[in-house]
Amino acid sequence: MIKTIQRRLDAILHWNISFVGGFLGGYAILSHAGVFGSAQTGNLMEMASNVRFMEWEELGLRLLAMVIFACGVIASYMLTNYTNLHMRKLAIWVDAAGLGLTALLPDWFSPIAGVYPIFFCSAFQWGVYSGADGFNSATVFITNNFKQSVLGWTQYALTKDKEFKRKAVLYSNTVLMFFLGALLGVTGVAAFGNALGACVGFIPLAVARIFISIGELPVEDETPEETEEEAEEMLEEAKILEKEEKKKI
Template sequence: MSKTRHAAENFKVGALLTLVGGYLDTYTYISRGGVFANAQTGNIVLMGLKLTECEFGAAVHYLIPIISFVVGVLAVELIKSKFNDDPKVHWHQITLLLEMFIIAVVGFIPESHNNIANVLVSLTCAMQVEGFRRLNGNAYATTMCTGNLRSGSESLFAYLKSRDVSQRKKAREYFSIICIFIVGAVIGNVLTGFIGIKAVLICLIGHAGALFILRTYRTPNDKTAD
């Protein structure tokens, strides 16, 4: 008997949020000073390079989104602890609403305050990666691709070895998510080039779509889903 999944694990939710994840990475890199909103490994590497060059001010430029990412993870855990048993609204929905509010604010922050914008975008990305960690029961990420690529490759090997249809499905989902991330990055590149800093507001469409699914799709496991 298959386990009933929470709406947050729905592929459509994952696809929409992954689209947003790819979009935000190109948005911040192009219009907010060359900082990656999602890929904190990249920011850590760039910070290390600046430290070796004794450019401490530039190093702080990359440290800020890293710290913000940590705060975002802590914020989601706090929201989860407060609202996990709330019968009226699920903590996933609260997380998404907060993300939408923050993204709306970012759209009106001028380029002269890119550090603030990057702090807020990294905060939302951390909330998203912490709050939406499973796709049909399997661990994944909506804001980065390395883990998805590893898991997809593992599932592909397992399928080729055993011809297990469930492994084929897992591999297909992982590689689909990676492709969707790329599409989001491409769209982010194009729209940011046309619209500028307010292009981030387009992300609200993806967030709203995911929120709609969460609000309208109900399962018996909604209360206890991770």
């Protein structure tokens, strides 16, 4: 089991964090009047409505939400490129802090201001966990993941190319884990309320930290069967790269 986790850690951790991303979204929507704190598309649509109907106070709150989201993007980029911090570990702590702070904010805060911490930690998470197994994949929203999942299965059905199947599996599991995380988020709020419901999100974060710890364990010597399997995977990857190079020519 440990060897399997170590070998597939990139994908397993990505799916785990996608679960967290779904939780953040589901929790924010149910606990804060439908405000989705993990992306800016809905926020921009609401801002257009605010301008049209001259709702300037809410427009200001949403503009600040955009700034906070941008700060999360900038922080993840700067720390990734200009420090030696273990960013995967740090992102887990940032998510935990975001959830904890959201739970502590008073109920009289507006729904938008109440998820400011989630705007930040979602953006930070996205900057750190932006893909797996060579594929770009967000962990805080799901539209492109669903698109790539559908394309992957379609391409595999047409070509029987295992690379397309690998792509389809990665994106399909990302969509599934995001949905399950959102389900846990809304269930946590429904069962325990806004404050304690946020604390439920600490569970998948703890699991992610355990996966990272397992990945840092010393790698044991592989059995002949595992060595053979790894050699086959490397050969398959080499064939894929060869095909891609021929296409470029």
